[in-house]
Amino acid sequence: MKYMLIMRATDETYAAFQDVDFSEVVESMGRFNDEMIRAGVLVAAEGLDDPAKGVVVDYSAESPVVTDGPYGETKELFGGFWILDVASLEEAVEWAKRAPLAGPGSKTEIRRVTSIDEFPQDNEWIQKERAWRAATGQL
Amino acid sequence: MAGGDRTAVSGPGGGPAVTPRAPGGREAVEAVWRIESARITGTLARYTGDFALAEDLAQEALAEALVAWPRDGVPREPAGWLLTVGRRRAIDAFRRRSALDERYAVLSRDLPEGGAVTGAAAPDPAGPDRDLLWDPDRIHDDVLALVFTACHPVLSREARVALTLRVVSGLTSDEIARAFLVPTATVQARITRAKKTLAAAQVPFEVPPPEERRARLGSVLSVLYLVFTEGSTATSGSEWIRQDLAREAVRLTRVLAQLVPDEPEVHGLLALLELTAARFPARVGDDGEPVLLEAQDRRRWDRAAIRRGRAALVHAGRVGRGLGPYGVQAAIAECHAVAPSVDETDWERIVLLYDVLGRLAPSPVVELNRAVAVSVARGPAAALPLVDELARAGSLAGSHLLPSVRGELLARLGRFDEARREIERAVQLCGNERERELLRRKADAWV
Numbered sequence: 001m002k003y004m005l006i007m008r009a010t011d012e013t014y015a016a017f018q019d020v021d022f023s024e025v026v027e028s029m030g031r032f033n034d035e036m037i038r039a040g041v042l043v044a045a046e047g048l049d050d051p052a053k054g055v056v057v058d059y060s061a062e063s064p065v066v067t068d069g070p071y072g073e074t075k076e077l078f079g080g081f082w083i084l085d086v087a088s089l090e091e092a093v094e095w096a097k098r099a100p101l102a103g104p105g106s107k108t109e110i111r112r113v114t115s116i117d118e119f120p121q122d123n124e125w126i127q128k129e130r131a132w133r134a135a136t137g138q139l
Numbered sequence: 140m141a142g143g144d145r146t147a148v149s150g151p152g153g154g155p156a157v158t159p160r161a162p163g164g165r166e167a168v169e170a171v172w173r174i175e176s177a178r179i180t181g182t183l184a185r186y187t188g189d190f191a192l193a194e195d196l197a198q199e200a201l202a203e204a205l206v207a208w209p210r211d212g213v214p215r216e217p218a219g220w221l222l223t224v225g226r227r228r229a230i231d232a233f234r235r236r237s238a239l240d241e242r243y244a245v246l247s248r249d250l251p252e253g254g255a256v257t258g259a260a261a262p263d264p265a266g267p268d269r270d271l272l273w274d275p276d277r278i279h280d281d282v283l284a285l286v287f288t289a290c291h292p293v294l295s296r297e298a299r300v301a302l303t304l305r306v307v308s309g310l311t312s313d314e315i316a317r318a319f320l321v322p323t324a325t326v327q328a329r330i331t332r333a334k335k336t337l338a339a340a341q342v343p344f345e346v347p348p349p350e351e352r353r354a355r356l357g358s359v360l361s362v363l364y365l366v367f368t369e370g371s372t373a374t375s376g377s378e379w380i381r382q383d384l385a386r387e388a389v390r391l392t393r394v395l396a397q398l399v400p401d402e403p404e405v406h407g408l409l410a411l412l413e414l415t416a417a418r419f420p421a422r423v424g425d426d427g428e429p430v431l432l433e434a435q436d437r438r439r440w441d442r443a444a445i446r447r448g449r450a451a452l453v454h455a456g457r458v459g460r461g462l463g464p465y466g467v468q469a470a471i472a473e474c475h476a477v478a479p480s481v482d483e484t485d486w487e488r489i490v491l492l493y494d495v496l497g498r499l500a501p502s503p504v505v506e507l508n509r510a511v512a513v514s515v516a517r518g519p520a521a522a523l524p525l526v527d528e529l530a531r532a533g534s535l536a537g538s539h540l541l542p543s544v545r546g547e548l549l550a551r552l553g554r555f556d557e558a559r560r561e562i563e564r565a566v567q568l569c570g571n572e573r574e575r576e577l578l579r580r581k582a583d584a585w586v
Binding site for chain 1: 166167169170171173174213217279383386387389390391392393394397398420438439440442443
């Protein structure tokens with residue numbers, strides 16, 4: 001089963017992060033990723049750039065409103081993710097506990113990744129998506 | 140913290156109350172064990188120099204965790220906690236044996252005095268920063284030595300499989316028993332006997348020296364392959380695929396590929412398993428019946444697994460010593476994986492790859508598969524003599540494969556009476572109920 005480990009942080013976390021030695025972060029994150037690679041469970045991982053450089057598109061109004069900067073009240077910033085292929089949710093939790101994350105508001109959310117097999121297979125758009133997955137080797 | 144209790148606490152910033160999950164249930168302990176067991180057992184085996192003792196100690200540590208963690212919560216450093224318990228139990232064992240054995244007397248003299256090492260006191264729930272034994276520079280060698288020991292040639296195939304799943308995968312005897320459809324007591328007996336065999340043969344706990352390494356690696360790879368095939372085709376019973384077991388074999392092969400990156404056959408096997416597992420979603424129909432390769436809906440194949448398998452095959456070739464038997468089988472699987480349909484498959488290349496495989500690892504099964512490929516590439520008349528030759532040689536006498544292929548070829552040549560007789564023989568020899576049903580339906584279609 002595939003689970004996504006979603007790194008969550010607040011603006012406080014990001015502020016505290018400014019004081020951390022970047023090479024130490026690369027080192028500890030590298031070690032953690034290497035452990036998961038060596039255990040044969042890591043499927044994918046990406047990190048996201050500074051939320052202050054992001055843009056938010058809000059659909060609440062009739063036409064979408066675009067604003068610069070981080071999402072919402074910066075309490076739930078999304079920093080990056082790992083996708084793990086593990087036997088159970090508990091195993092995903094145990095890996096998440098090993099992540100070298102720390103600080104106020106720093107959290108990891110764990111969600112199961114759905115498979116395209118769970119959607120109606122006779123739907124034309126699902127079939128198109130399957131073709132794209134086949135052509136590009138997507139998950 | 141009171142384990143097992145779910146205490147509602149207010150969320151940060153006065154947000155909604157959150158309920159922490161129970162911190163140390165059985166499932167959590169088992170999840171930790173799956174992640175840590177190989178490193179714990181490997182480290183303890185290096186420490187004690189005794190694989191069988193290390194396995195006992197590791198199981199004792201697991202048993203203690205199953206009692207303590209639901210009560211106290213999962214420790215912050217679970218691996219350190221488990222190692223600390225294992226080491227204490229080792230010291231107890233050394234002390235017991237020191238009265239009998241000079242070697243242990245020496246070991247136990249070096250131990251610190253005091254009650255803390257008797258195992259009476261539980262480890263600090265917060266855990267030490269790893270255990271004294273934890274050595275990140277040694278850990279990969281310890282795990283590799285563990286894999287080689289569990290797959291040692293002095294052990295029977297069944298023992299190698301059971302021991303590998305127990306010490307490297309961290310599966311319980313119950314889980315192994317369920318996976319292989321045997322009683323738990325059988326698995327336990329296999330493991331006990333295997334440990335005695337290793338001790339009797341005085342097998343050292345080590346990564347084999349270079350001159351033995353290639354041959355010993357072959358034994359490891361065959362165990363992983365066996366676990367995978369057991370998971371992908373049940374040898375008996377009605378369950379066609381036990382995917383958990385097959386997926387565990389893929390995971391173990393990934394682990395091995397990280398440990399010995401310079402061996403082409405490890406990557407060859409990984410490629411073969413990924414490319415074969417990629418077809419799992421299409422191998423069973425909605426009615427639970429098996430679907431053969433030619434009838435599979437290829438859109439259902441797992442494209443990410445195909446991509447990983449092809450990458451592993453490229454890696455196997457890049458090592459530069461040529462492909463071995465697993466690598467060649469992976470190359471055959473790749474021919475299917477990249478083809479949009481049976482008709483658009485490069486069957487001549489598959490015949491060529493079977494020629495290669497037949498030289499690298501001659502076997503009647505390979506010859507039979509080659510005959511099947513020839514029948515698709517050049518027609519049934521070209522393939523029948525090859526199958527007849529196998530039948531004359533008495534190869535595969537007890538297997539349903541030969542008569543089922545021969546029956547198929549005869550049917551394609553319009554010789555239906557002979558074909559039906561062959562299929563009847565195949566049905567008698569086949570041990571898998573679902574496959575038998577498939578054969579019967581095939582024969583019925585010729586009426």
